[in-house]
Amino acid sequence: MHAVVFAYHDVGVNCLKALLSAGVQVDLVVTHEDDPHENVWFGSVAKLCADQNIPCITPNANELVKLVPKLQALAPDYIFSFYYRHMIPAQILVCAKITALNMHGSLLPKYRGRAPVNWAILHGELETGATLHVMEIKPDAGDIVGQAAVSIGPDETATEVFGKVSGAAVTVIKQVLPELIQGRVPRTPNELQKGSYFGGRKPADGKIHWRQTAQQVHNLVRAVAPPYPGAFTDHQGITMMVARTSLKGPFPTSLNLEATGIQVVDNRVFGICGDHQVVEILEWFPAKQ
Numbered sequence: 001m002h003a004v005v006f007a008y009h010d011v012g013v014n015c016l017k018a019l020l021s022a023g024v025q026v027d028l029v030v031t032h033e034d035d036p037h038e039n040v041w042f043g044s045v046a047k048l049c050a051d052q053n054i055p056c057i058t059p060n061a062n063e064l065v066k067l068v069p070k071l072q073a074l075a076p077d078y079i080f081s082f083y084y085r086h087m088i089p090a091q092i093l094v095c096a097k098i099t100a101l102n103m104h105g106s107l108l109p110k111y112r113g114r115a116p117v118n119w120a121i122l123h124g125e126l127e128t129g130a131t132l133h134v135m136e137i138k139p140d141a142g143d144i145v146g147q148a149a150v151s152i153g154p155d156e157t158a159t160e161v162f163g164k165v166s167g168a169a170v171t172v173i174k175q176v177l178p179e180l181i182q183g184r185v186p187r188t189p190n191e192l193q194k195g196s197y198f199g200g201r202k203p204a205d206g207k208i209h210w211r212q213t214a215q216q217v218h219n220l221v222r223a224v225a226p227p228y229p230g231a232f233t234d235h236q237g238i239t240m241m242v243a244r245t246s247l248k249g250p251f252p253t254s255l256n257l258e259a260t261g262i263q264v265v266d267n268r269v270f271g272i273c274g275d276h277q278v279v280e281i282l283e284w285f286p287a288k289q
Helices: 009-021 045-052 061-074 116-122 158-181 214-224
Strands: 002-007 025-030 078-082 099-104 127-134 144-151 231-235 238-246 261-265 268-272 278-286
Touching: 002 009, 002 061, 009 025, 009 045, 009 078, 009 158, 025 061, 099 158, 116 127, 116 158, 116 214, 127 158, 144 158, 158 214, 214 231, 214 238, 214 278, 231 261
Parallel strands: 002 025, 002 078, 078 099
Antiparallel strands: 099 127, 127 144, 231 238, 238 278, 261 268, 268 278
């Protein structure tokens, strides 16, 4: 079985390793150059390719369509996309002799689109997962080929959950590869009306609004905790990054629950929220200027 793989991030590294371990011939890998302005805390697809002597290229989004003649010549059985960040043009998808497949970090049809793990935590979900699906022009809309769920703990951060999702992605690949190698693609309808599409998130979206509920504030902190850009609030004229919070008491009885915002009692830092409930800030530090 021959494949062309578009990949990035830990999911890209781990799923590519799973293909290689199964004996899949990967003829070309397309990845990204690391952004010097991004906190790159994840594994390198390019390094894995160098170690395994796999041809690897890093075109920008506008150059992807120029790959069509090369992919037509390679004529891969499958095209895989593992956390590749650009939309792959339809002209490329049809170069796969069997089909093109994408790994998405949610339990489709829920949380289609960008930053699915972060959005799931932000909305207080108790589980998420990884889904391999057929690629169509519309993102995350094709039939489901395989799926595995993972739990989300009440205090787990996006990085911790992402680690679980990365493991689930490998589980899915290993489950479906025997069929794929035989040229069979198991398909379950992706019932889009049962889920929603979410866009990307910006650092400014991490601003804490203390009029929200304590649970909402806690979820925001977990969803964007470092190495993601982080949640932040102003305190005494300084922008503070809030890295870890807790909803667990007991809290000092001297807290004024009618006044939203930061209160410091006995060298402990608390946030009073719009539902008159409390989050304790366990870790915070001044934002880099």
